[in-house]
Amino acid sequence: MGDSLSVGDIVLCKVRGMEYLHLIKAISGERFQIGNNRGGINGWIGANGIFGKCIRVES
Incomplete structure (x- = not known):
């Protein structure tokens, strides 16, 4: 998956078990x-x- 990720992508990831x-x-x-999305950096x-990339949001 790493090859298909770019800066600005929204991803599902696990950090410290969450x-x-x-x-x-x-x-x-x-x-x-x-x-x-508020400018914070988490590390x-x-x-x-990384377990997935958001490709669409539906309402």
């Missing part, structure tokens, strides 16, 4: 900096911590 939707803020090799995770 699952979250986060934005990818930066990419460095196989590591992804994740954060929220770096590996591709193995």
Whole structure:
């Protein structure tokens, strides 16, 4: 999945045992900096911590 991820993508990831939707803020090799939509940065995770990418939102 790591090859198909870009900065700005919304991803489902696991951080400290909890699952979250986060934005990818930066990419460095196989590591992804994740954060929220209010400018906050939550840290770096590996591709193995990302379980999916949001491709559509329906109301």
